[in-house]
Amino acid sequence: MARPFEKIAFISSATEESDLARQRLEKQYGSIPAEQADVIVALGGDGLMLQTLHRYMNSSIPIYGMNCGSIGFLMNEYSEEGLLSRLDKAEISEIHPLHMSALTADGKLHEALAINEISVFRQSAQAAKLEIQIDGKIRMDELICDGAIVSTPVGSTAYNLSAHGPILPIDAPLLALTPISPFRPRHWRGALLPNTARVKLVVRESKKRPMSAVADHNEIRSILEVDITEAPQNSCKIMFDPEHGWTERILTEQFRY
Template identity: 55%
Template sequence: MPRAKNIAFLASETPEAQTALTRLTGRYGQTPLEEAAIIVALGGDGFMLQTLHGTMHVDAPVYGMNRGTVGFLMNDYRETGLTGRLARAEEAAINPLKMVATRMNGEIVEALAINEVSLLRAGAQAARLRISVDDRVRMEELVCDGALVATPAGSTAYNYSAHGPILPIGSEVLALTAMSAFRPRRWRGALLPKSARVRLDVLTPGKRPMMAEADGQSVRDVVSVEVASEPAVRHRLLFDPGHGLEERLLREQFT
């Protein structure tokens, strides 16, 4: 297939990824990014997120090969048979979240997140948050270390570490998860429809400072964060047959 031949290789800065880049481009060549029919990302999950964010303007799916640690979003690394693997790969499409964060000085910062948007305490005291969903207040006060909204693709990352649920890729829901909730005692969150608009207001921003993060992009001194799925942006990932996101999410729950 033509798409399996016009490959642009991208790699993280780690020695393992750079070595793989040299070997693979020597074997399969290197297509300029703007002309690529397919992008191969060499690194870990963090580099895959970086690649997806950085190549949104290129109409090409991304196939990751693990040169990092966990590699949940990646395929196994092998130097041989790559064009055949790419030709047989299965595609999964995901929409990111859009974060609109308002800072104490009135500045508004927007960002996209493929995994999750999180609001975290930036000081010694616990956070005090008000939660609204679709302009309706659902919780007047949540005392916690923070809260996050996760996509199905990101539900096995920070969300899972915070004891949030793993979401099937086709579930059309988002996870709203609390970190170390103190009041209501042990409240861990809620499942929301993908169309939901979530707003988190910081009740005492001066005394209890908060920071927001969207896939690692940090915004400090936040007073409110609005989060919603962004259907206008569509990321395309490729996986080896039988090892797609849906299978990985299922397997993670029985590990």
């Protein structure tokens, strides 16, 4: 019986460690161009995984990461033995990115997709002032802060977690809205939103308090407002070993002390 993942493409980040790992794995398992593969094995850290997910979004090719980098929350443990069996047993999750539409001070509209999060940051020494709208209704007329994050479940363990936001199960139909260093209201810790919500962040006093918007690694400066929604028409697939899957990872992370 044919295996479901016989045709493998290996991709490595630009480090000596990951390049050598790719060469050894290609020698052992063979390799074909990613566009012709049943599965893509990404060798590196979370940055490479995000780049690969973006590059092959909507291709239906699942991505299996093995950690050869400094950060690997999205990656499986590195091992050269038994890879075909691990791929056969891996759990596949389909994830949807966020869509950002950002209006800038020059009147231009910029669009981008984010697998992890969309963030807005102050550009100057002045604290930012944001108006927060959810589905067209003003929920907070003024948040004074360094910025704010709207995160997917995948991104909830990244910058969102560092800003004390909640960790979300990968299949949860939720988004996390988390403030960055809130000053007023000082004790507001953010909100959990349904993944169908439309989030609009409006910059107040934009000339005095300029802000940038970042969708994963795509930065737009001098924004006036940002619309954020989930993009269900776009998807990518990520694979985890069952004994070290996403559910186990988020439980482990939440019970660290």
